[in-house]
Amino acid sequence: MADMNHSQETSALSTKRPEVGSKSPSGLTSIALKGLFLITSFYTLYFARALIMPLVLAFLLTLLLRPVVRGLKRLKIPEWAGAALVLLVLLSITSYGVLKLSRPAADWMEKVPESLSKIEVKVTFLRKSLETLDRAAEGLKKIARMGEEKRPEVEIKRPALADTVLSGTQEFFAKASVILILLYFLLASGDLFLNKMVKVFLGLDRKKEIVKIVRTVEKQISKYLFTVMVINVFMGVSLGLSMYLIDMPNAVLWGVMAGFLVFLPYLGPLVGIAIVTLVASLTFDGLGRIVLAPAIYLALEAIQGQIITPMVLGMRLALNPVAIFVWLIFWGWMWGVVGALLAVPMLMVFKILCDHIPRLTPIGEFLGR
Secondary structure, eight states: OOOHHHHHHHHHHHHOOOTTOOHHHHHHHHHHHHHHHHHHHHHHHHHHHHHHHHHHHHHHHHHHHHHHHHHHTTTTTHHHHHHHHHHHHHHHHHHHHHHHHHHHHHHHTTHHHHHHHHHHHHOOOOOOOHHHHHHHHHHHHHHTTOOOOOOOOOOOOOOOOHHHHHHHHHHHHHHHHHHHHHHHHHHTTTTHHHHHHHHHHHHHHHHHHHHHHHHHHHHHHHHHHHHHHHHHHHHHHHHHHHHTTTTTTTHHHHHHHHHHHHHHHTHHHHHHHHHHHHHHHHOOOOOOHHHHHHHHHHHHHIIIIIHHHHHHHOOGOOOOEEEEHHHHHHHHHHHHHHHHHHHHHHHHHHHHHHSSSGGGHHHHHHHHO
């Protein structure tokens, strides 16, 4: 009788035991919910980019400028006044730079078709091949038009660059206003959000741990953003000064361009070198002077990317090149040029957060070198 009961219990346990490699219904449901959450997040980030992009930019600027506001607070300046002072200085510098550089940039953009024609004239060894291709194309057009009635040609006029720029002015100022207002409230609020978050957790030990983690993460992110900004300014000043010494027109414009393109690893230098080469081809006649401008850009970019940045940031804040490239393509696809410029700072912020959250530590290790 006991043997019979034992065999029945064994058979019951064997029927309840899940097979190896099988997934329970609850596990499949969890995976499906996570997949739906991921798809919904991508959908929201893409279609709500007009709202989310200003928020992300304001958050990054807050991390960059908050140490300045705290420094002013130590000088007995209230946080609301310190935030207003910092934003006033930032807005003044940005407005002055935009006013100084907008006219030369617009002039160069308007001259692009004419510039390409001039480059075609200068490159004499390609002209014969181009003329041959033109004659062949004309012959094909004549053959294609044989037997057809002559139809009136309709010329479609494209809007000028000035009209395109003016059409986006209203949207630009709206987003800039949102960023400035949100940035002011984030800087003026001080530790309000941190205090609110700490109150959620019970226990003194847990509160101290949360405060320590938040302070450490904020300090590292602010240090990284400030360091990257200094490196970008160094790159822009170096290139602008170099272009000025070789008599390139609008040297300040190309320096500012190079400083912003540092935010685009791999792709930014290629775009900058191509633009500098185009301008040099229009400015100089000798091949040596034309090649000198992109060669200087390439040398400065190599020094910045291979020596200065690794030496200043250190290996702890170094990122995986594959992760950078995939992240750059992803945010460029999601948010366009602005997303590509914000991609690397966002990736570094995410890595620093992962390094300080135990469950996300493997992700932080994967993102690093």
